[in-house]
Amino acid sequence: MKYLHELSRLREIPAPAGLKERTLQAIEQGKEVMDMKQLRRKTRRRIAAVVTAACACFVVAVNASPALALGLADIPALGALVRVICVRADLYRTDDSTVSVEVPQIDGSAAERVNTLIEQQVKAYEDQAAADIAAYKEAFLATGGTEAEFDAKNIQVKVDYEVKSETADYVSFVLSGSQDWNASTVQRYYYNLRLSDGSAITLQDLLGDDWAAKANGQIVTQIEAYNRTHDLRYFTPETENGFRTVDADTHFYINAQGNPVVVFDKYEIGPGALGEPEFTLDIAK
Numbered sequence: 001m002k003y004l005h006e007l008s009r010l011r012e013i014p015a016p017a018g019l020k021e022r023t024l025q026a027i028e029q030g031k032e033v034m035d036m037k038q039l040r041r042k043t044r045r046r047i048a049a050v051v052t053a054a055c056a057c058f059v060v061a062v063n064a065s066p067a068l069a070l071g072l073a074d075i076p077a078l079g080a081l082v083r084v085i086c087v088r089a090d091l092y093r094t095d096d097s098t099v100s101v102e103v104p105q106i107d108g109s110a111a112e113r114v115n116t117l118i119e120q121q122v123k124a125y126e127d128q129a130a131a132d133i134a135a136y137k138e139a140f141l142a143t144g145g146t147e148a149e150f151d152a153k154n155i156q157v158k159v160d161y162e163v164k165s166e167t168a169d170y171v172s173f174v175l176s177g178s179q180d181w182n183a184s185t186v187q188r189y190y191y192n193l194r195l196s197d198g199s200a201i202t203l204q205d206l207l208g209d210d211w212a213a214k215a216n217g218q219i220v221t222q223i224e225a226y227n228r229t230h231d232l233r234y235f236t237p238e239t240e241n242g243f244r245t246v247d248a249d250t251h252f253y254i255n256a257q258g259n260p261v262v263v264f265d266k267y268e269i270g271p272g273a274l275g276e277p278e279f280t281l282d283i284a285k
Helices: 002-011 019-037 050-063 112-142 147-150 203-207 211-229
Strands: 082-094 097-104 157-165 170-179 180-194 253-254 260-263 278-280
Touching: 019 211, 082 157, 097 112, 112 147, 112 157, 112 170, 112 180, 147 157, 170 253, 180 253, 180 278, 203 211, 203 260, 211 278
Parallel strands: 097 157
Antiparallel strands: 082 097, 157 170, 170 180, 253 260, 260 278
């Protein structure tokens, strides 16, 4: 009943201009992918209907706000003005793992460079995951494990993305890759892009000329406040891995309020139990 209610409500949302043309284009792209599926590699068996997944991902992203997940994954929805679409939703089995991939693409004439980079990063992660798992299997068998025991692990590789925010001027999203057998295999790529030309938005763009000092001050204040009230604390600057400063390579995304959220890797500035720490910076300060 919940899904029927959501479906009824979503039907009242007017379809955006160009929906028919975009949907037909997605279907044609899906047909091309389906044709390629017939050329199966010896080591891979496709186990998902790529056309259905790709078209569903596209249509839901256009129409749903919030997304209607009728048995599908939680697909980011950007409202009537589509900025990110899912161009490949794939699920396949290798000799040693099950791989789930959702590849995003920026919609716009200036986005070719970014979309090429996304494809390269996804392909690189798939290749790296295959190499990681092969090395893990070799070590597992060398120490007395069996093929059957390794197969029973049913290792999952996942590549997907999450849209953090979007406006008429920019989009911010995160592309992630993970392997469930080893937490250290997680990789994230942060995209904060101007839609006018596909160029990257930096912390300096958001915080001004004195951006590093502003960011450092707010992060240190939040770390100190947290450490005063928790037993599990962030590392301090006096320790080897304590936070010291942001730089041009610091990861961040832009939240729905337009503020940058700085993200650190697991173990980078605190114990692993703290996960991947995030600090929201107020651009008004």
